[in-house]
Amino acid sequence: MALYVHKYGGTSVGNVERIRHVADRILHARDGGDQLVVVVSAMSGETNRLVSMANELQDRPDPREMDVLLSTGEQVTIALLCMALQQRGCPACSYTGGQVRILTDAAHTKARILDIDTERMQADLAQGRVVVVAGFQGVTGEGDITTLGRGGSDTTAVALAAALKADECLIYTDVDGVYTTDPRVEPRARRLDRITFEEMLELASQGSRVLQIRSVEFAGKYNVPLRVLSSFTEGHGTLISYEEEENVEKPLISGIAFNRDEAKLTILGVPDRPGNAYKILGPIAEANIEVDMIVQNVAADATTDFTFTVHRAEYKKALDILSRLRDDLGAREVTSDDTIVKVSLVGVGMRSHAGVASQMFAALARESINIQMISTSEIKISVVVNEKYLELAVRTLHDAFKLDQA
Amino acid sequence: MALYVHKYGGTSVGNVERIRHVADRILHARDGGDQLVVVVSAMSGETNRLVSMANELQDRPDPREMDVLLSTGEQVTIALLCMALQQRGCPACSYTGGQVRILTDAAHTKARILDIDTERMQADLAQGRVVVVAGFQGVTGEGDITTLGRGGSDTTAVALAAALKADECLIYTDVDGVYTTDPRVEPRARRLDRITFEEMLELASQGSRVLQIRSVEFAGKYNVPLRVLSSFTEGHGTLISYEEEENVEKPLISGIAFNRDEAKLTILGVPDRPGNAYKILGPIAEANIEVDMIVQNVAADATTDFTFTVHRAEYKKALDILSRLRDDLGAREVTSDDTIVKVSLVGVGMRSHAGVASQMFAALARESINIQMISTSEIKISVVVNEKYLELAVRTLHDAFKLDQA
Numbered sequence: 001m002a003l004y005v006h007k008y009g010g011t012s013v014g015n016v017e018r019i020r021h022v023a024d025r026i027l028h029a030r031d032g033g034d035q036l037v038v039v040v041s042a043m044s045g046e047t048n049r050l051v052s053m054a055n056e057l058q059d060r061p062d063p064r065e066m067d068v069l070l071s072t073g074e075q076v077t078i079a080l081l082c083m084a085l086q087q088r089g090c091p092a093c094s095y096t097g098g099q100v101r102i103l104t105d106a107a108h109t110k111a112r113i114l115d116i117d118t119e120r121m122q123a124d125l126a127q128g129r130v131v132v133v134a135g136f137q138g139v140t141g142e143g144d145i146t147t148l149g150r151g152g153s154d155t156t157a158v159a160l161a162a163a164l165k166a167d168e169c170l171i172y173t174d175v176d177g178v179y180t181t182d183p184r185v186e187p188r189a190r191r192l193d194r195i196t197f198e199e200m201l202e203l204a205s206q207g208s209r210v211l212q213i214r215s216v217e218f219a220g221k222y223n224v225p226l227r228v229l230s231s232f233t234e235g236h237g238t239l240i241s242y243e244e245e246e247n248v249e250k251p252l253i254s255g256i257a258f259n260r261d262e263a264k265l266t267i268l269g270v271p272d273r274p275g276n277a278y279k280i281l282g283p284i285a286e287a288n289i290e291v292d293m294i295v296q297n298v299a300a301d302a303t304t305d306f307t308f309t310v311h312r313a314e315y316k317k318a319l320d321i322l323s324r325l326r327d328d329l330g331a332r333e334v335t336s337d338d339t340i341v342k343v344s345l346v347g348v349g350m351r352s353h354a355g356v357a358s359q360m361f362a363a364l365a366r367e368s369i370n371i372q373m374i375s376t377s378e379i380k381i382s383v384v385v386n387e388k389y390l391e392l393a394v395r396t397l398h399d400a401f402k403l404d405q406a
Numbered sequence: 407m408a409l410y411v412h413k414y415g416g417t418s419v420g421n422v423e424r425i426r427h428v429a430d431r432i433l434h435a436r437d438g439g440d441q442l443v444v445v446v447s448a449m450s451g452e453t454n455r456l457v458s459m460a461n462e463l464q465d466r467p468d469p470r471e472m473d474v475l476l477s478t479g480e481q482v483t484i485a486l487l488c489m490a491l492q493q494r495g496c497p498a499c500s501y502t503g504g505q506v507r508i509l510t511d512a513a514h515t516k517a518r519i520l521d522i523d524t525e526r527m528q529a530d531l532a533q534g535r536v537v538v539v540a541g542f543q544g545v546t547g548e549g550d551i552t553t554l555g556r557g558g559s560d561t562t563a564v565a566l567a568a569a570l571k572a573d574e575c576l577i578y579t580d581v582d583g584v585y586t587t588d589p590r591v592e593p594r595a596r597r598l599d600r601i602t603f604e605e606m607l608e609l610a611s612q613g614s615r616v617l618q619i620r621s622v623e624f625a626g627k628y629n630v631p632l633r634v635l636s637s638f639t640e641g642h643g644t645l646i647s648y649e650e651e652e653n654v655e656k657p658l659i660s661g662i663a664f665n666r667d668e669a670k671l672t673i674l675g676v677p678d679r680p681g682n683a684y685k686i687l688g689p690i691a692e693a694n695i696e697v698d699m700i701v702q703n704v705a706a707d708a709t710t711d712f713t714f715t716v717h718r719a720e721y722k723k724a725l726d727i728l729s730r731l732r733d734d735l736g737a738r739e740v741t742s743d744d745t746i747v748k749v750s751l752v753g754v755g756m757r758s759h760a761g762v763a764s765q766m767f768a769a770l771a772r773e774s775i776n777i778q779m780i781s782t783s784e785i786k787i788s789v790v791v792n793e794k795y796l797e798l799a800v801r802t803l804h805d806a807f808k809l810d811q812a
Contacts, residue, residue, distance in 0.1 A: 016462045050482065056422045058489035065492075068500050069485035072478035076456065079475035083464035086471070094474050098504070099549055143505055 002167040003035040003125070007135065007157035010044035011174045012231035013077050022231065023084035025172075026130060030090065035125045037164060039135045039157040040081055042073025063108035067137070067147045071097065074134035074153070081132050092130040095120070097137030097145070102156065104138035104146045111138055111146035113155065116163040133160060151212025158215045162222035168239075169224050171211065172231035177238035178203065178210055180403040181256040185394045188404040192238050192254060199254045200226075200240045202346040202380045216240065243348060252356060253347035253401045256394055262292065263315035264340050264372065264384060265322055266307040269332025272298055279329060280306055283321050289314045293342065293375045293382065303332070307373060309384065312338055340372060341390045344382040345397060357381050363400035369393055408573040409441040409531070413541065413563035416450035417580045418637035419483050428637065429490035431578075432536060436496065441531045443570060445541040445563040446487055448479025469514030473543070473553045477503065480540035480559070487538050498536040501526070503543030503551070508562065510544035510552045517544055517552035519561065522569040539566060557618025564621045568628035575630050577617065578637035583644035584609065584616055586809040587662040591800045594810040598644050598660060605660045606632075606646045608752040608786045622646065649754060658762065659753035659807045662800055668698065669721035670746050670778065670790060671728055672713040675738025678704055685735060686712055689727050695720045699748065699781045699788065709738070713779060715790065718744055746778060747796045750788040751803060763787050769806035775799050 006026065013019050022040075030036055050069050054061040061069075078094035085092035100121060104111035121131045135153025138146045148155050154171055161169035176191060178200065183189040195203075197220035204213045210228055219226045219240065229237025270276050277296065284291060292309045310318045315338045322334045350356040357374075360381055364371060369392065373384035385393055398404065412432065419425050428446075436442055456475050460467040467475075484500035491498035506527055510517035527537045541559025544552045554561050560577055567575035582597065584606065589595040601609075603626035610619045616634055625632045625646065635643025676682050683702065690697060698715045716724045721744045728740045756762040766787055770777060775798065779790035791799055804810065 016459055019463065053422055053482075053486055054489055057425065057486055058493040061489050062492050065485040065488045065500055068488075068502070069482060072481045075478045075481075076459075076475060079471040080459055080463055082471045082474075083460055083467050086468050087464040094471055096474070096551075099551075145502075145505075 001033055001035060003037070003164060004029065005037045005039065005157050005161040005164070005166045005169045006172060007039040007153060007170065008041065008172045008231055009153065009174070010041040010047070012172055013040050013081065014044040016080070019077070019080050019084050022081060022172075023088055023090075025231065026085060027088055027090055030130065037121060037125070037131045037133060037160055037166070038081065039133050039153055039160060040074060040077040041135050041153040042070075043077055046073040046076070064144060067108050067111075067145045070147055071134070071137040071145050074136055078132045078134045085130055085132075090130060091128060092132055093124050094132045094134075096134045097156070098139035098143070100133055102133075102138035102159070104140060104148070106140045106142075106144065106146065108144075108146055110149035111140075113138060113148070113159045116159060118163050121160075121164065151215060154212050154215035155218055158218045158222070158224055158226065161224045162218070166224065168227055169219065170227045170229060170237075171215075172229060173210070174230065174232065175210060175228070176230035176233055176235050177228055178240070179255065181394055181398055182258070185258070185391050186256075186398045188398065190404050190406065193236070193406075194239050194241065195254050196243050196348050197226075197240055198379055199346050199348055202344070202377070203255055203257045211240075252349040252353055253345050253403060254349075255346050256397050256403070257344045257346060258390060258394055259292075259342045259344075260387065260390065261312040262309045262340050262342050262384065263312045263318075263336065263338035264307060264309050265315075265318055265334070265336045266305060267322055267326065267329070267331050267334050268305050269301075269303040270306055271330050272302050272304045276304070276329060277306065280322070280325060281308070283325060284308075284310075284318060287317060287321060289318050289321075293373060293384065295373050295375060309340070309342065309373070337372075339387045340384050341387045342382050342384050343390065343393045343397070344380055345401070346380045348379050350381070351378055359400065360397060363396050364393060367392055367396050369396070407439055407441060409443070409570060410435065411443045411445065411563050411567040411570070411572045411575045412578060413445040413559060413576065414447065414578045414637055415559065415580070416447040416453070418578050419446050419487065420450040422486070425483070425486050425490050428487060428578075429494055429496075431637065432491060433494055433496055436536065443527060443531070443537045443539060443566055443572070444487065445539050445559055445566060446480060446483040447541050447559040448476075449483055452479040452482070470550060473514050473517075473551045476553055477540070477543040477551050480542055484538045484540045491536055491538075496536060497534060498538055499530050500538045500540075502540045503562070504545035504549070506539055508539075508544035508565070510546060510554070512546045512548075512550065512552065514550075514552055516555035517546075519544060519554070519565045522565060524569050527566075527570065557621060560618050560621035561624055564624045564628070564630055564632065567630045568624070572630065574633055575625065576633045576635060576643075577621075578635060579616065580636065580638065581616060581634070582636035582639055582641050583634055584646070585661065587800055587804055588664070591664070591797050592662075592804045594804065596810050596812065599642070600645050600647065601660050602649050602754050603632075603646060604785055605752050605754055608750065608783070609661055609663045617646075658755040658759055659751050659809060660755075661752050662803050662809070663750045663752060664796060664800055665698075665748045665750075666793065666796065667718045668715045668746050668748050668790065669718045669724075669742065669744035670713060670715050671721075671724055671740070671742045672711060673728055673732065673735070673737050673740050674711050675707075675709045676712055677736050678708050678710045682710070682735060683712065686728070686731060687714070689731065690714075690716075690724060693723060693727060695724050695727075699779060699790065701779050701781060715746070715748065715779070743778075745793045746790050747793045748788050748790050749796065749799045749803070750786055751807070752786050754785050756787070757784055765806065766803060769802050770799060773798055773802050775802070
């Protein structure tokens with residue numbers, strides 16, 4: 001007998017009809033005799049409805065009260081899903097985050113899970129009940145309600161799977177798995193059967209929004225096999241786990257991620273002195289601007305050119321700061337460009353294979369796509385190109401690395 | 407410095423605009439330097455919305471899950487009201503029933519309060535905060551969410567007032583107090599400044615739905631002065647408390663209640679033997695039919711006529727049971743009438759004044775209103791009449807006892 005954690009997002013439980021559908025799916029999954037813990041989000045639209053009332057009443061809604069308010073969304077879903085299960089003759093019992101004691105810190109609206117008490121869930125499972133838990137929420141040691149922030153229901157599911165030592169955590173969503181790249185850009189994109197935690201983390205941080213980064217990190221840390229699959233269609237989805245045994249041949253490249261919302265800033269001719277990188281990025285960080293890629297080259301004249309990318313929404317703010325810094329640093333010039341995108345190749349296979357980068361650059365060159373920046377990690381190569389090349393670059397690389405073939 | 411408990415019903419917090427209005431009212435009440443605990447219901451319409459989803463999913467929604475579902479209604483309101491108060495610079499903190507540990511038994515959907523932990527509320531009040539508590543809900547010793555059933559928010563307010571030893575419990579609603587009778591029937595009906603717990607109980611049980619019976623009982627038991635007043639208009643409402651000092655002259659009659667939804671059943675010619683009343687009412691009680699008035703007369707031929715009234719919705723069910731019982735009991739006949747109403751005079755003053763009943767019957771006789779049944783208690787006289795006489799009977803009695811005059 002295996003133990004599985006299922007998680008259904010807001011779209012999957014968006015109305016009474018869909019909740020019935022989820023109940024059917026759970027019953028089907030339970031037919032094999034396995035134990036099930038189910039984590040659900042708020043019905044889609046509900047969170048927005050609550051947030052808009054809060055915004056009408058307080059300029060900056062109090063985080064503690066916001067958590068009291070928003071946590072009702074999942075609480076409604078757990079009760080409704082249990083009713084649907086019971087109607088089908090399936091014993092089920094609901095719990096809020098506070099009731100199963102998902103203990104968190106007190107960082108309201110972005111709390112972190114500290115501990116989970118599994119006693120009551122284990123007792124229910126032993127009695128043959130399906131345990132339905134509200135995602136996204138927890139409780140502090142003082143009994144205050146907290147929420148985990150965006151994508152928090154995924155984190156709840158993974159944390160429960162880790163605490164219960166579940167065999168697998170299945171994340172049901174509106175896509176049927178992780179793809180080699182976005183099928184809207186490359187119609188020949190292929191669903192991956194398996195992918196490693198590291199690859200998933202890179203894909204997620206590079207713009208593939210199937211799973212929230214935090215839940216993937218959590219799953220990796222506690223070695224919880226994660227499966228992403230659709231709650232609307234059949235299929236096995238994509239399994240995210242640690243690398244398979246060494247004798248299995250790994251694919252060179254798993255997928256291509258991209259990010260449309262980048263902007264690039266360069267400060268040219270900075271005298272090459274220690275501490276300059278900090279002098280540039282310190283004020284940027286203080287302004288709460290998140291920096292993505294950073295590239296620095298030393299020029300022949302003992303000055304350096306320093307380039308970094310930021311989210312396009314923070315481009316103007318970053319440019320203002322850089323312009324003010326120019327004289328202090330004795331730099332020559334500030335240039336910038338908010339018409340760039342980032343395209344990344346991701347794959348654990350590139351660890352043990354040389355030549356992936358050159359193969360990538362050759363493919364882009366054949367299409368005359370100019371590469372403005374390059375950044376690499378052990379399992380990822382990212383390039384910055386002009387936004388007009390995004391689709392062409394993705395398709396070219398998808399083809400060059402034969403990602404449409406299993 | 408006094409401590410007050412305010413309670414605002416669903417209509418009073420029905421939308422964001424009204425929640426703002428309640429916040430203004432609380433601020434005004436707090437200007438005098440008093441401490442405030444505020445109990446709120448779900449926004450009007452919210453409970454119905456949730457119930458209808460539950461009914462779509464389960465034929466008889468599970469009581470435990472129903473409580474999980476419905477308790478979200480008040481939880482939304484407490485958060486929104488705290489936001490509105492904080493926006494006005496008033497420190498406020500919200501609590502669900504579980505968080506202030508309104509401990510109840512496990513009778514889901516109709517739980518009874520066993521204990522309240524006031525420690526956290528006292529600490530907040532000492533810090534100058536307004537404490538906002540979700541009405542209608544509690545928690546069992548095992549941590550399961552419970553609700554108190556209809557009118558439960560009133561009960562929460564009274565229970566908190568008792569536990570905190572509050573100076574007064576103010577129930578804000580959509581009427582501005584308790585009236586001598588329903589102003590829609592008798593336009594000269596007058597708002598009462600004061601009324602006793604006993605009178606309020608009789609009025610409530612006789613159809614005056616300003617307050618739920620349970621909350622009045624609770625207030626009487628713990629001697630919590632209750633005030634009913636409007637959240638939409640100014641005014642002092644009606645204070646419900648124990649009798650004033652003996653030297654204050656009590657009004658003979660406080661008010662006239664009536665109940666339109668009655669039906670009458672009679673079983674005629676039952677042999678007058680011990681245990682027959684139980685043989686008749688036992689099966690009625692087993693069918694969960696609530697019996698209101700019961701009247702029994704012994705006839706000259708050693709048989710008895712047994713009459714009782716039930717809610718009109720249960721008339722047919724009760725009639726079926728009686729018809730089946732007739733032969734077993736050796737009774738002669740079953741008669742019934744579902745076109746009756748009950749009209750009651752209520753007043754603690756009638757305890758010490760003879761002749762109220764005869765004055766009542768004389769007034770009705772002058773208008774040729776036939777009395778079908780009579781039932782009396784120490785502070786109440788009820789008569790059953792044909793429904794066509796309801797308005798005439800109420801106005802006649804209102805006039806006969808000069809209730810329009812203070």
